[in-house]
Amino acid sequence: MLRRSLRPYWLHGYLLAYIALGLLADSRVTALWQQYGLGLLTVLVLWLCSRLIPEGERRQVWLCVGVATCFEIFGSLVWGVYRYRFHNLPLYVPPGHGLVYLFGLTAARTPVLTRYPRQAAAVALAVATAWTVAGLTVLTGLTGRVDVLGALCLPLFALFLLRSPRYQLFTALFIATSWLEIIGTSVGTWAWLPIAPGTHVGSGNPPSVIAGGYCVIDGSVIVLSILLSRLTRRLRPLRTPVAKAA
Numbered sequence: 001m002l003r004r005s006l007r008p009y010w011l012h013g014y015l016l017a018y019i020a021l022g023l024l025a026d027s028r029v030t031a032l033w034q035q036y037g038l039g040l041l042t043v044l045v046l047w048l049c050s051r052l053i054p055e056g057e058r059r060q061v062w063l064c065v066g067v068a069t070c071f072e073i074f075g076s077l078v079w080g081v082y083r084y085r086f087h088n089l090p091l092y093v094p095p096g097h098g099l100v101y102l103f104g105l106t107a108a109r110t111p112v113l114t115r116y117p118r119q120a121a122a123v124a125l126a127v128a129t130a131w132t133v134a135g136l137t138v139l140t141g142l143t144g145r146v147d148v149l150g151a152l153c154l155p156l157f158a159l160f161l162l163r164s165p166r167y168q169l170f171t172a173l174f175i176a177t178s179w180l181e182i183i184g185t186s187v188g189t190w191a192w193l194p195i196a197p198g199t200h201v202g203s204g205n206p207p208s209v210i211a212g213g214y215c216v217i218d219g220s221v222i223v224l225s226i227l228l229s230r231l232t233r234r235l236r237p238l239r240t241p242v243a244k245a246a
Contacts, residue, residue, distance in 0.1 A: 008110050008111055009110060011049065011052065011106055012103055012106065012107050012110070015049070015099055015102070015103045015176070016103075016176070016179055018045060018099070019096065019099065019100075019176075019179065019180050019183070020179070020180075020183050022038060022041075022042060022092060022096070023180065023183050023184045023187055023189045024183070024187055025038055026038055026085070026090065026092065026189050027085070027187040027188050027189050032086060032088075035086070035090050035091065035092070036091050038090075038091070038092050039090060039091025039092040039093075039095070040091070041092075042091075042092040042095045042096055042099070043091075043095045045095075045099070046061070046065075046095040046098045046099055046102070049099065049102055050062070050098070050102060052106075053102065053105060053106060056225075056229075057105050059225065059228075060101070060105070060221055060222070060225045061098045061101055061102050061105070062098065063221050063224055063225055063228075064097055064098050064101040064217070064218065064221045065094045065095055065097060065098045066094075067217055067220050067221050067224065068093075068094055068097030068098075068217050069089075069094040069097075071216075071217050072089055072093055072094065072097075073089060076089060076190075077089060079196075079197060079198070080193070080197050081149075081192065081193060081196045081197060081203065082190050082191060082192045082193065083190060083191060083193070084189065084190045085188065085189060085190065096180070097217065100173065100176045100177060100180065100214070101173075101218055101221065103172060103173075103175075103176045104169045104170070104172040104173040104176060104218065105169065107168075107172035107175070107176075108166070108168035108169045108171075108172055113168045113171060113172065114168075117167070117168050117171075120168070120171050121161050121162075121167050121168070121170075121171045124161065124171045124174045124175070125157075125158060125161050125162075127174075128154060128157055128158075128174065128208070128209045128211070129154065131150070131208040131209060132147070132150055132151050132154045132208045132209055134208070135147030135150045135151065135204045135207070135208040136148070136151055139204070143204065143205065144194075145194055145202055145203065145204050145205065146202040147202060147203060147204030147207055147208050148201045148202045148203070149192075149196060149201050149202065149203040149204070149207040149210075150203070150204050150206075150207035150208030150209050150210065151208070151209075152201070153207060153208070153209040153210055153211070153212030153213055154208070154209045154212065155212075156212035156213075156215065156216070157170070157174070157209050157211055157212035157215055160212070160215040160219065164219070166222065169218070170211075170215050170218070173211060173214055173215060173218060174211040177210065177211040177214045178211060181206035181210055182206065184206075185205050185206045191205055192204065192205045192206055192207060
């Protein structure tokens with residue numbers, strides 16, 4: 001009975017385990033070639049896992065890889081609000097975003113999120129709010145940081161949860177992104193600066209509701225996917241050969 005009830009969640013457990021082990025492995029590598037190997041492995045894992053979902057969603061996953069790469073270049077290499085161990089953009093990070101997006105797409109169809117979608121969203125928002133308040137109060141004494149950046153992300157995350165018709169996706173993304181951010185910063189794979197460069201905005205390590213930032217990435221993927229689908233439908237008649245008159 002227990003095995004049957006857990007069967008719909010095997011992929012999500014695998015993805016969370018791979019993310020944790022991958023980040024732990026990266027924290028132990030001492031050379032870039034080892035990090036490249038981890039990146040190639042993550043691309044392979046993403047390719048294999050994406051074969052389990054419909055073709056349209058598969059395109060969204062790989063589109064997410066491209067969109068996330070642009071956001072990562074800006075956030076880490078240009079703005080520098082967070083930095084990776086080798087001050088680069090690790091090869092595994094873009095496909096890692098694809099794994100997170102795949103987690104969200106498939107988790108949105110699991111029994112718990114289809115039977116109790118609003119309740120699950122309410123729990124996610126409550127946890128995010130509690131984390132935000134803690135980042136501005138009790139956690140400041142433990143971390144020496146005032147997490148204003150996380151607080152700024154909370155309204156954005158709430159907007160996606162309360163207004164988006166795909167709020168189950170963003171509920172699931174909150175789980176995956178919180179998981180990877182807590183593990184990644186805990187093992188030293190990356191670190192958020194105490195003050196966001198060029199601002200006076202303090203940041204936690206990680207910011208409390210950085211899932212709001214991930215929602216922007218994944219929301220961008222949805223918009224781009226819709227635009228590309230419309231463009232494809234418009235171009236399709238132009239590619240259809242015109243039958244010759246007899």
